[in-house]
Amino acid sequence: MPVVSTFRSGPHRTAVGVTAGLLAAFAALAVAELVAGLVRPAAGPVTVVGGALIDRTPPPVKDFAVRTFGEDDKTVLRLGILAVLALFAAALGIIALRRRWAGPGGVLLFGFIGAVAAASRPDAQGAGDVLPSLAGAAAGALALLVMREQAVRGATAQDAAGGTDGPDSSGEGAGGGATGGGQNRRGFLVAAGVTAAVATTGGLLGRYVSGHRARGAVASREGLVLPAPASPAPPVPRGVSLPVPGITPYTTRNADFYRVDTALVVPKVDAGAWRLRVRGKGVPRLRTFGLEDLLARPPIERDITLTCVSNEVGGPYAGNARWLGVRLDDLLAECGVVPPSRGGAADQLVARSVDGMTLGSPVEDVMDGRDAMLAVGMNGEPLPFDHGFPVRMLVPGLYGYVSACKWIEDIELTTFDAYDPYWVERKWARRAPVKTQSRIDTPKPFARIPAGTVTVAGVAWAQHRGITRVQIRVDDGPWQDADLAVQNTTDTWRQWSHRWPAAPGGHRITVRATDATGRVQTERRAPTVPDGATGRHSVFVTVT
Numbered sequence: 001m002p003v004v005s006t007f008r009s010g011p012h013r014t015a016v017g018v019t020a021g022l023l024a025a026f027a028a029l030a031v032a033e034l035v036a037g038l039v040r041p042a043a044g045p046v047t048v049v050g051g052a053l054i055d056r057t058p059p060p061v062k063d064f065a066v067r068t069f070g071e072d073d074k075t076v077l078r079l080g081i082l083a084v085l086a087l088f089a090a091a092l093g094i095i096a097l098r099r100r101w102a103g104p105g106g107v108l109l110f111g112f113i114g115a116v117a118a119a120s121r122p123d124a125q126g127a128g129d130v131l132p133s134l135a136g137a138a139a140g141a142l143a144l145l146v147m148r149e150q151a152v153r154g155a156t157a158q159d160a161a162g163g164t165d166g167p168d169s170s171g172e173g174a175g176g177g178a179t180g181g182g183q184n185r186r187g188f189l190v191a192a193g194v195t196a197a198v199a200t201t202g203g204l205l206g207r208y209v210s211g212h213r214a215r216g217a218v219a220s221r222e223g224l225v226l227p228a229p230a231s232p233a234p235p236v237p238r239g240v241s242l243p244v245p246g247i248t249p250y251t252t253r254n255a256d257f258y259r260v261d262t263a264l265v266v267p268k269v270d271a272g273a274w275r276l277r278v279r280g281k282g283v284p285r286l287r288t289f290g291l292e293d294l295l296a297r298p299p300i301e302r303d304i305t306l307t308c309v310s311n312e313v314g315g316p317y318a319g320n321a322r323w324l325g326v327r328l329d330d331l332l333a334e335c336g337v338v339p340p341s342r343g344g345a346a347d348q349l350v351a352r353s354v355d356g357m358t359l360g361s362p363v364e365d366v367m368d369g370r371d372a373m374l375a376v377g378m379n380g381e382p383l384p385f386d387h388g389f390p391v392r393m394l395v396p397g398l399y400g401y402v403s404a405c406k407w408i409e410d411i412e413l414t415t416f417d418a419y420d421p422y423w424v425e426r427k428w429a430r431r432a433p434v435k436t437q438s439r440i441d442t443p444k445p446f447a448r449i450p451a452g453t454v455t456v457a458g459v460a461w462a463q464h465r466g467i468t469r470v471q472i473r474v475d476d477g478p479w480q481d482a483d484l485a486v487q488n489t490t491d492t493w494r495q496w497s498h499r500w501p502a503a504p505g506g507h508r509i510t511v512r513a514t515d516a517t518g519r520v521q522t523e524r525r526a527p528t529v530p531d532g533a534t535g536r537h538s539v540f541v542t543v544t
């Protein structure tokens with residue numbers, strides 16, 4: 001057995017390498033996050049690498065991730081990146097003991113990857129983006145070099161004393177004596193301890209700085225007093241909500257509203273500093289609006305159901321809220337925009353967010369009189385940060401990815417020929433009106449329920465067309481009309497329920513909806529890519 005106090009070879013040496021590698025990586029990340037906190041919180045290496053991965057994820061993989069991890073997908077991605085990083089860091093630490101420059105060189109290579117990822121993000125702004133990764137890598141490389149020198153110093157001293165290489169001739173380790181061993185262990189432990197302490201301090205400081213930066217935005221949200229609507233939403237009729245346990249509530253609470261976006265760090269925009277630019281084809285001169293300017297316009301309040309194109313049949317990515325905002329058609333008209341049907345040059349409105357996301361909507365839809373809006377309020381409070389504070393766009397009847405830009409800061413009038421926004425570049429359709437869908441909320445799939453009368457219930461949506469009929473089929477039986485809740489507006493979903501005399505056995509319940517154009521929801525199954533899933537939701541239950 002080698003003397004324990006040297007790091008010559010074996011499990012002990014491996015442990016030293018792994019420790020050095022992990023600590024160096026920790027120092028690199030901590031310093032990077034600190035620098036990111038100072039220059040740009042969204043430019044932290046894990047964030048930019050995660051973002052770059054999201055940018056390059058093929059739609060089926062993205063859909064798999066959304067399906068499997070739901071709204072935890074970003075946490076899973078972050079943890080995945082950290083796990084991969086830890087593996088490489090451990091390996092680099094081991095290699096560093098053998099080859100002086102290999103470890104630090106490897107760390108710098110990772111820093112370079114982070115910098116490239118940062119520069120390739122759609123919201124990259126320049127030097128500030130690459131700085132965190134480069135500074136972190138420099139710190140990590142230095143830490144690894146120092147720890148490595150300390151770890152091998154004693155062993156090298158033994159080389160001089162012993163004269164010959166041991167079986168472990170690939171590296172610095174040699175000889176069996178303990179000369180300098182105690183010293184090198186102490187030296188390494190000190191270096192490791194200092195690295196850990198510096199990294200922890202840097203990390204905490206980084207958190208503090210980022211938090212401090214966000215404080216202005218948080219205060220601006222808390223201080224925002226929403227104006228009273230000049231055009232209030234019509235009172236929600238009694239009877240939009242059916243008294244069925246387990247049914248999706250008519251109005252989705254903000255905390256329960258689904259969230260789908262690519263932001264690994266939720267943008268925290270200070271409402272006071274927020275500006276919206278409107279520019280492009282048909283806009284004679286660039287116009288800029290602050291939040292004050294927006295709120296000086298007559299606010300409208302509307303109930304609108306938002307759905308995501310990535311929602312599988314029966315999936316959860318739909319929500320209904322009461323939004324407060326200003327009419328987008330009026331604002332565009334005031335800027336000089338004319339819809340294509342009246343000779344306007346631009347047929348695509350590209351909305352851009354502070355995090356570089358781009359979403360393209362048909363100008364015709366936005367200006368055809370529907371309640372397209374720039375929203376500032378959601379269910380009676382300022383937009384939550386997750387949902388786009390201070391301002392987001394909404395266009396009833398269109399999927400979120402072609403209309404619902406959160407953290408919006410720029411509107412460009414252009415053509416569908418001239419520009420493909422983010423998701424269109426990634427194989428999703430240019431135009432994507434919401435498809436008619438219905439969902440069974442209760443009973444749940446594979447529920448075991450006692451025989452007798454069972455209430456089957458759920459929601460159906462076909463925004464901007466409206467739902468006129470929902471039908472239920474049990475096994476291969478006839479389609480039977482469900483009872484519809486009262487329709488509020490055609491821009492929102494509609495609850496339905498059906499009392500089913502359930503006989504013992506296994507049964508499959510299927511639902512289908514008909515929209516106000518008379519079209520029945522298709523049974524043809526289509527995947528979410530490129531313009532929204534089709535097919536009918538069904539659940540299998542066992543009646544006992």
Ligand SMILES: Nc1nc2c(c(=O)[nH]1)N[C@H]1C(S)=C(S)[C@@H](COP(=O)(O)O)O[C@H]1N2
Binds near residue numbers: 259260261353355386
């Ligand atoms: N800035 C930005 N806005 C965005 C997105 C995004 O990734 N970034 N995702 C869009 C998509 S795909 C949908 S479905 C809706 C979801 O809005 P929600 O998260 O408030 O439910 O936001 C849209 N707006």
Ligand SMILES: [Mo]
Binds near residue numbers: 260307308309310399
């Ligand atoms: Mo979406």
